[in-house]
Amino acid sequence: MEPAADMETASASTSTSASASASASASASASASASASATAAVGAMMDGRLLQENALSWPEVQEICKELEHLYRKDAQKDAARVRALARKRKEISAACQEKKNTAQQQLNQLLGNVREWEQQSNTAKARRDELAKKLQELEALKREMVAQLERVRVDEQSSKESLERLLDTYETARQEALKFQLEHRNEIDRAKHFMSLYAAVTGIKWDFSGDSIAGEIHIPRTQEIVPFEIDSTQSNDFETANALWAKIDAAFDALDNNDEL
Incomplete structure (x- = not known):
């Protein structure tokens, strides 16, 4: 039961690592979406200003570009840090998954070995059981033969007893006749x-x-x-x-x- 528990623990750890990776990926996606939304907002602002009969001056345009550059730089630094963190996390998760996989493989091999050993023991027990059943059949046949022999012996004994009784009766009759003849x-x-x-x-x-x-x-x-x-x-x-x-x-x-x- 312990190898199965270890496999469940490894599976749970792998699921937790995968969830963490998915969360990091979702965070990065959210950051990228936020950057895209900011860019879209700035673009909308520019479009709005341009639509206002070209009312923007060049300094204003430069100011808007600087704001965009600052925004992109800020998001880029955050994204780079997030990417590096995600890469490290990915390596950690990959190493943990590989370790759990190796452990699970060892436990699986051990379980397979136990199963093969059990199958061998089961086959040996089956062979012994079959041999025992054969011996029991032979003993049962021998028992029936012995019972038949005992019955024949009993019948022969009864017949011999009856024959002996007849002989004794004949002998007694002859003895009585001899005594009678002798007296006569x-x-x-x-x-x-x-x-x-x-x-x-x-x-x-x-x-x-x-x-x-x-x-x-x-x-x-x-x-x-x-x-x-x-x-x-x-x-x-x-x-x-x-x-x-x-x-x-x-x-x-x-x-x-x-x-x-x-």
């Missing part, structure tokens, strides 16, 4: 175990359940001999498989009896 067939299982133990004691068989075929070893307690066997059950029915197994048992014990006879 406990006696049969115990009886089967008893028969298996009895058959193992009578036959000396130790079963091998690692493969698909019927296999194991026949243990002869008296001689501590072990006779391995393996029967492919896919090549015969249950009856034939049982007969083949008893045949192997009989063969093992028959070999023992033959050794005893020898």
